[in-house]
Amino acid sequence: MxxxxxxxxxxxxxxxxxxxxxxxxxxxxxxxxxAYININWVLILWLIDGIFILLANSLKTVK
Amino acid sequence: xxxxxxKIRIFLWVALxxxxxxxxxxxxxxxxxxxYSCDFSKPCYNIKKIQPADRVKILADNVDIIGNPVYxxxxxxxxxxxxxxxxxxxxxxxxxxxxxxVLKDELLWRYDLKPIRNxxxxxxxxxxxxxxxxxxxxxxxxxxxxxxxxxxxxxSIDEFxxxxxxxxxxAVYNYDLNYNYKIVDYNSGQEKKELPSALRGAYQFYTxxxxxxxxxxxxxxxxNKNKDADGVDIFVYHYGQTIENMHLDxxxxxxxxxxxxxxxxxxxxxxxxxxxxxxxxxxxDIITKKIFTxxxxxxxxxxxxxxxxxSEKIKLYTDSQTINGQTINPASLQTIxxxxxxxxxxxxxxxxxxxxFRDINELAIEKDDIIISGxxxxxxxxxxxxxxxxxxxxxxxxxxxxxxxxLANYASPRQIDDWQVxxxxxxxxxxxxxxxxxxxxxxxxxxxxxDNIEDKLELGEISIELTGKxxxxxxxxxxxxx
Numbered sequence: 001m002x003x004x005x006x007x008x009x010x011x012x013x014x015x016x017x018x019x020x021x022x023x024x025x026x027x028x029x030x031x032x033x034x035a036y037i038n039i040n041w042v043l044i045l046w047l048i049d050g051i052f053i054l055l056a057n058s059l060k061t062v063k
Numbered sequence: 064x065x066x067x068x069x070k071i072r073i074f075l076w077v078a079l080x081x082x083x084x085x086x087x088x089x090x091x092x093x094x095x096x097x098x099y100s101c102d103f104s105k106p107c108y109n110i111k112k113i114q115p116a117d118r119v120k121i122l123a124d125n126v127d128i129i130g131n132p133v134y135x136x137x138x139x140x141x142x143x144x145x146x147x148x149x150x151x152x153x154x155x156x157x158x159x160x161x162x163x164x165v166l167k168d169e170l171l172w173r174y175d176l177k178p179i180r181n182x183x184x185x186x187x188x189x190x191x192x193x194x195x196x197x198x199x200x201x202x203x204x205x206x207x208x209x210x211x212x213x214x215x216x217x218x219s220i221d222e223f224x225x226x227x228x229x230x231x232x233x234a235v236y237n238y239d240l241n242y243n244y245k246i247v248d249y250n251s252g253q254e255k256k257e258l259p260s261a262l263r264g265a266y267q268f269y270t271x272x273x274x275x276x277x278x279x280x281x282x283x284x285x286x287n288k289n290k291d292a293d294g295v296d297i298f299v300y301h302y303g304q305t306i307e308n309m310h311l312d313x314x315x316x317x318x319x320x321x322x323x324x325x326x327x328x329x330x331x332x333x334x335x336x337x338x339x340x341x342x343x344x345x346x347x348d349i350i351t352k353k354i355f356t357x358x359x360x361x362x363x364x365x366x367x368x369x370x371x372x373x374s375e376k377i378k379l380y381t382d383s384q385t386i387n388g389q390t391i392n393p394a395s396l397q398t399i400x401x402x403x404x405x406x407x408x409x410x411x412x413x414x415x416x417x418x419x420f421r422d423i424n425e426l427a428i429e430k431d432d433i434i435i436s437g438x439x440x441x442x443x444x445x446x447x448x449x450x451x452x453x454x455x456x457x458x459x460x461x462x463x464x465x466x467x468x469x470l471a472n473y474a475s476p477r478q479i480d481d482w483q484v485x486x487x488x489x490x491x492x493x494x495x496x497x498x499x500x501x502x503x504x505x506x507x508x509x510x511x512x513x514d515n516i517e518d519k520l521e522l523g524e525i526s527i528e529l530t531g532k533x534x535x536x537x538x539x540x541x542x543x544x545x
Contacts (some may be wrong), residue, residue, distance in 0.1 A: 003067055006067060006068045006071060007071055007188045008067070010068065010072050010075055011075060013072075013075075014072075014075040014076055014078075015087045017076070017079060018082070019078050021079070021083055025083075025086065029090060029140070030498070031108075031138050031140060032086060032087075032090040032140050033086055034088070034106075034108065034123050035089070035109060035138065035140070036085075036086060036089060037082075037086070051305055057134060
C-alpha cells in the first residue's frame with residue numbers, strides 16, 4: 001500500500017471518529033460544535049475520502 | 064503496520080484531539096470572557112437574524128431597521144453575568160431615541176432597556192451646565208440665563224444626591240434615583256372599595272399608604288384558553304425591594320375547563336409611609352374579576368387590559384403623553400374620547416396611537432375588552448391618580464414641565480468615519496435564557512414600518528462582549544454548596 005493510500009485510509013478513520021465525536025457533543029451540548037464547525041462539510045469530506053478509497057481499490061482490481 | 068502509517072495515524076488523531084479541546088475551551092469559556100460580533104456580510108451563528116422580517120431590510124453589508132421594535136437572539140454556550148453591546152449605525156434620519164436591552168421576563172415580555180442614542184441628552188450637553196460623576200453618570204443643570212427663578216447649582220453629583228431639589232424639578236434618564244416621595248395632604252381610606260372594571264393578564268400599579276395597612280383582595284378566574292398551567296404571582300415592592308410575594312395555582316390543565324381559581328388577600332400592617340408597587344404576574348388567560356382595597360391612590364403602570372365583562376362607559380384618567388388602544392374583540396371596536404380628541408379603534412389586533420397629550424386627560428371608553436397602554440399612569444378616578452415616579456426625559460417637554468435638573472447615565476455615540484458607535488452595558492444575571500439563547504431588543508420609538516415614510520436606521524455591526532464566572536469560580540461555587 002503506498003503512502004497516499006495509507007493517508008486516505010487513516011483520514012477516513014479519523015473523519016469517522018470526528019463525526020461521531022461532534023454529533024455526540026452536539027447532542028449533549030447543543031451549539032458547541034456548530035458555532036465553529038459545519039458538520040456537513042466534515043461529512044462531505046468523509047464521503048469524498050471514502051469514494052477515493054473505493055476508486056483506488058477498483059483501479060487496482062482492474063489492473 | 065508500517066512506521067509511516069503509525070506517524071500519519073498519530074498526527075491525524077492528535078489534530079482531531081486538539082480540535083475537540085479547542086471546541087470545549089470555546090464552550091466552557093474558562094476565563095469567563097467571550098466576544099461575538101456580526102457585520103451582516105454573512106450569516107452569523109451566535110448573533111441570530113434580526114426580526115420581525117417586516118421591520119427590517121436585509122442588505123448585502125448591513126441591515127436597515129424600518130420599524131420598531133426589532134429583536135435578535137444571542138446563542139451562548141453557557142450563561143454570563145454581563146454584556147456590553149456595541150451598535151455601529153448610521154442615523155441619517157436623526158431618530159431621537161435608540162435603545163437596546165435584554166429580555167428579563169418572558170411572561171411579561173419585559174426588557175431592561177439601556178441608551179444607545181438620546182437626542183435630548185445630546186442637546187442638553189451643549190446647552191445646559193454639566194457635572195460628571197462616577198462612570199457615565201452626568202448631571203445637567205439648566206442655565207439660569209432667561210429664567211426667572213434662581214437655580215441652585217451643584218458642584219458634584221454627590222452634593223446633588225444629598226440635597227435633592229423639589230421632585231417636580233428633576234428628570235432622569237437611565238438613572239435609578241431613589242426619591243422619598245410624599246403626598247402632603249394625603250387622606251387614608253376608611254373602607255374597602257371595589258375597582259370598577261375587571262382586568263385581564265398581567266399588570267402593575269403604584270399605591271400609597273400612610274398610617275394604614277396595605278390592604279388588598281384579588282379574585283382570579285382562569286379562562287384556560289391556552290392549556291398551560293396558569294398560575295398567578297403577586298409581588299409587593301417598596302423602593303425596589305420585594306417585601307411580600309404570594310402565589311395561586313391555575314385550574315387543572317387536564318380538564319382544560321375555565322373556572323374560578325380563588326383569592327389572594329393581604330393586609331400588611333406597620334409599613335412606613337410611602338409608595339408601594341404591586342405587580343400581578345399572570346398570563347393573558349387570567350382575569351382579575353374583582354379588586355377590593357382600602358387604599359385611595361392606585362395608578363396602573365403603562366398598561367391595563369379592561370376585560371370583557373359587559374362593562375360600558377368606563378372612565379380612565381392618565382398623565383400619559385402617548386395613548387395606545389387595541390382590541391382583539393370585534394364587538395369592542397369604538398372611538399375613545401381623550402379629552403377633546405378621539406382615538407378610533409377601527410380594526411381588531413391593530414394598535415392605534417394618539418400622542419402629544421399634556422397634563423391629565425380623561426379617557427371615555429364606550430365598551431370594555433380593550434387594551435389601553437401608554438408611557439404614563441392610568442387610574443379609574445381622578446383622585447386615585449398620582450405619579451410617584453421621577454419624570455423620564457424621553458416622555459416630557461423639559462421647558463413645559465419646568466425641569467431644571469436632569470440626572471442621567473449616558474455616553475454619547477462616537478463618530479467613526481461615516482458610522483456612529485455606541486455601547487450599552489446590560490446585566491445578564493437575571494436575564495431570561497432559553498435553549499442557550501438570550502433575547503435582545505433594539506427599540507427606536509417613533510419608527511414605524513407602515514407609515515409610508517422612508518425613515519430607517521442603518522445597522523452596520525453588532526458586537527457583544529460577555530463577562531461571567533471563570534471556571535475556577537464555578538468549581539469553587541460547586542464545592543461551597545456541598
